[in-house]
Amino acid sequence: NRTEPTSAASVAGATAGKPTVALVVKTLNNPFFLDMQKGAEEAARRFGVNLVVQAADREIDVERQMQIIENLIERKVAALCITPSGSREIVPVIVKANQVGIPVVIVDTRADEKALVAAGGKIATFIGSDNYDGGKLAGAFVAEKLGGKGHLAVLEGIPGHETGDARLRGFREAVAKFPGLKIVVSQPANWERDQGFNVFQNMLQSNPTVTALFACNDLMALGAIEAIASAGKAGKIVVVGFDAQPEARAAITKGTMSATVAQFASRMGSTAVENAVKLLAGEKIADFTPVAIELIK
């Protein structure tokens, strides 16, 4: 008993009859998603569509993200671009969008394939790269940098958070190939900069032999490099982050950080909107647009 699929032209609330595309990311207080927003806005201008960008206050709040998408469905947006906070938890709401005929573009984090099939959900396309691959890149870099030998430390994100888990798995797998590399300590710093500082400061106390650190995001890595500086070990520890935030890039230039994994959020954003527009125009699009993943060193 839901309404008929809305055609792009009849979207209400759109200024000057332009169709509205919604981009729902995990959170907007992370520069990664801000970059994605920038890219999307640029594309929206280019293609002449309205863009609504919404997100929960917290990256891990899957239920809130579901609410936001439900509300956007009520608002009858023409297309949805989503970065799922949880790859399986996103499935029910994709199904809801399907029911009213709103096309769904998934960006950056995959929606779980099996769950999607089981629920009979359908997405138009996936645009992005893989956190797991990024973790592997980081692991390979550390191995190369240390010559396959050394003690490693890891700063984890919020325990149980998918994004962090994937990066971590990739990293572990990559370093496992080198018998000389040993992860001696792995602790959570909840994605946060101040905790990155504190936790790594404490790690250095008990593991003075650590020669490389992999932090599951740049914020923790940036906190950790301050801890390294305050311990007088600047330059002696290889620090690899994730996300390639401007600050991390600057730190790499300065030499306090060694590398970070870039996922090109802005490109993801613009490609997502571009694909959505094509969908609305009835054009065919590929069901997977890979976005390069790259190690910045």
Added chain:
Amino acid sequence: MTAIPPAAPLTPRAVLTLRGIRKAYPGVVALDGVDLELRAGEVHVLLGENGAGKSTLMKIISGAVACDAGEVLLDGVPIEIRGPRHAQAVGLGIIYQEFNLIPHLTAGENIFLGREPRLLAGVIDQRALLRAAQKILDELGVAIDARSVVSRLSVAQQQMVEVAKALSLNARVLIMDEPTSALTEQEIRELFATIARLKARGVALVYISHRMEELFAIGDRVTVLRDGRHVGTRLIGETTMSELVRLMVGRDLKDQFPKQAAPVGDEALRVAGLRRNGVLHDINFTLRRGEVVGLAGLMGSGRTELARAVFGADPIDGGRIFVGGHERQIGSPRAAIGLGLGFLTEDRKHQGLVLGLSVQENTCLPSVGAFSRFGVMQVAHESAATAARIAELRIKTPGPHQRVVTLSGGNQQKVVLGKWLTTAAGVFIFDEPTRGIDVGAKVEIYQLINQLAARGAAILMISSELPEILGMSDRILVMHAGRIAGEFTAAEATQEKLLAAALGRAGLHAA
């Protein structure tokens, strides 16, 4: 005051016997080997100075406090009272000295708290509850709607709810710890009638009060405690007031109301046409330096409201207030204190004291500013002032840093008094200043009032004890329904005239 005939042939049967009860708190031995025997159908009066241990002894019976040593026998059988619920179950009921009502529940809900009538298992029969509660309240002769929320009742009404609650227990032993301290004549009479009915039913009653005249009206036997020890038990008929006082305080008291007139000076406080809509109507009166003015009236007549309005605690809707001859706007208690007013509130627990703070911190609270230099409190001044109050008022406390919550009721009242004596006030409003204070200490407080007057202070003394009003005032105002319904000089006032005015029957209007 209706005299109640003694339970003629004293039933020899002891319902409850206490032997060698001991209870120590850090710094004080509250009870030191006390014996007590209660018989069916008697009113057993418990007497003692503030802090003598009366309430503690009763709390042991009611299961609120566990004793350190001693034994309790119920019908001759030793029993260990495990807690309030157990005490109630075996028929021991109590009205506590400090109110124990739930503020946001109604009177009826409070009365049956813990014993609600049920419709089915687990469903309250609210209708039956209200009906039963209303019945008890009506029997007590008080005009309280069982549906009214307790926090909106006056102190006296709350006290009557406490009484009703105790009655609803149908206890075999009923303890009343100062039930009349907040009541006026009218309610006291009703209460005594109720006590007589209970006696006739064979209930053993323990009655604690500092109003000596009551004891002779209703008591059968009296036990006196001093410093946590049992100093004697007498048949009321075989003792005298002075003997009891001697047992209590260990010395003779010459005069119960040692009134000394002080020279009356200039106008200290004048109130003209004061109005607070629905509560106070056209109030006019004057207080002069050196004068003690009594303010009498029934419960709910608006005496407390008048005091609060003058003190800036409640806003007024009209009228003028002059302090020392100058018209003043008193917008807050702070402003009032700044103008040299002091206000001893009737409800010490909720308005008078910060129970969690120490004697010293409470005593100095209104004077903290005065005791500070450059924003730093002068501890020496504070300690000195507190030590002076403890000595002057004979506050029974292990020390100035004792938290007031642990003091006996009467001693808490003394701390409230001490608080205002510490300020440099020249006009005092005392709302029930001797509530819960023992005879010896009352005399001390009266003497203090004399001293204050002699120093040139003006005092407005609100009291529900007519003897006190009559004994201590130079002039007496009587309120009825928010108006000053009569004004008398000390010489012309009698109990009957005051009562008539309080009931709104006498003519003499205030000048």
Added chain:
Amino acid sequence: MKPREFLAHSGRQFGTLVGLFALCAVLWALTPHFLTVSNLLNVAQQTSINAVIAVGLTFVIISGGIDLSVGSLVAFSGVVTASLLQRAVPVPLALLAGLVTGLACGLVNGLLITYGRLPPFIATLGLMSVARGGALLYTDGRPVSGFDEEFRWLATGEVLRVPVPVVIMIVVYVIAHFVLRRTPFGRYLFAIGGNEEAALLSGVRVRLHKTVVYGVCGLLSALAAVMLTARLNSAQPIAGINYELDAIAATVIGGTSLLGGQGSVVGTLIGALIMGVLRNGLNLLGVSSFIQQVVIGAVIILAVLLDTAFKRPKR
């Protein structure tokens, strides 16, 4: 309830209700999407989980306590139910296990508070951390997903065209209101919160009832967990973070005093609806998410200001 009593109660809720209606009116004026049947049902569904948790918190808060562990209990009971479902345990059994988990954790809170004499804040803060860790350990940090239609009916089904979560919410509120106003347990919660010592001296088994109320709160958290799991078709060990704040906010907006002794579940429902409507409206309007936070904070303040203005005593 007699009309008079009812009026007195609703009088106390009046300000909040006005706040809710004002909010709805504003949204109705601003967007055509707000006042549609489907959107209102949508809001009701979105509110239901917070509303159910908030009932438990209302009980606890009326009794003078607080429970910070509800969010973690949602996670813990959720993963317990979910993992049993995945092991093909029959749905009713799995539900029962989840509910019992919540109840048991709640009772632990209660026992720590009563027999352990811990301040409720500390006991439940501790359990919040322990239960979260427990949920992570239990699942090894991974979500547990994918359930039968039978279970998912709890989120997707309808009874007389009303979505099941909304039905659950209504049933919970009706029962809770009855318990609070008509049973000794409810009465004692008010008494304990109003004056614990007086309640004790009146023979109320304070420890028992305090222990039970945390149990009830845990149980309701577990119910919310089941609803959430069915809704997301997944249970996460990191679910429910900060749910306690939302539930406390709903309770307090609804006029329940954090000091205890006063409050009503009707108010709490209004409070939860205010929060749900607000978030829905801001999404419908497409307000930027930074501005959303400002607006949400401001509206919470305004709603309660309005309420206090209505209640303000003369003096």
Added chain:
Amino acid sequence: MKPREFLAHSGRQFGTLVGLFALCAVLWALTPHFLTVSNLLNVAQQTSINAVIAVGLTFVIISGGIDLSVGSLVAFSGVVTASLLQRAVPVPLALLAGLVTGLACGLVNGLLITYGRLPPFIATLGLMSVARGGALLYTDGRPVSGFDEEFRWLATGEVLRVPVPVVIMIVVYVIAHFVLRRTPFGRYLFAIGGNEEAALLSGVRVRLHKTVVYGVCGLLSALAAVMLTARLNSAQPIAGINYELDAIAATVIGGTSLLGGQGSVVGTLIGALIMGVLRNGLNLLGVSSFIQQVVIGAVIILAVLLDTAFKRPKR
């Protein structure tokens, strides 16, 4: 303070102190890295930020209130200071601006609570959301990073070999203890928290002091923000999330009653140290992240259980 009075006070802290020492003893036995000068200085530095915020909360809680906005105020004052520093405003001026921001926000809390008659929970919950949104809007969601050595001295400098943050913390505690015990303002906080009406009738300007105490709490949050910004060489609009929970936990572990009217900053310092030592120890031991949460929760509960056991009054 006279010896007797001091003993009475420290008696109240005794249990918590035992808890702290027990924790230290366990860690000392388990890892050689714990009891080293450099590690203890680390712990002190790591504790300093929470400890400074907790002082403000202790004041507020003693006065019978609560402040949930501290974390957001840390973020907001932090980005204000940081953005001024980046515009090459002289350090003292930028610091002043940050502190004034915190103070002003705190006073807004206070005014909402006193003149607006809002429950402190609601007012500060509202401001928590508004200030967070404000910080995000102000910075467009991005961190503001990279400062002069002059400013960073606040984190990296040493005075007599003691790190500056630790010095700041000590100074704050000494002043706070003095204010609480020796000034009318401190006394009034206890009186207001203990019995607001009695305080009012004793001539205490309740509204004034209540407003001021939230101002002080905001100011101390801003001070913590400056320390945090210097420490991380960056200010973030999402800094300080959940800081209120840590600070309240430190306060309550330290024996301050959430009901108001009781408490001490000495206890709060011990409480903050317990939390700091615990986190440090778990990192040193390399405890798995899931188990960490369980342990943290359990230790908080145990520490306070120990404390209550020492204080347990006889019936």
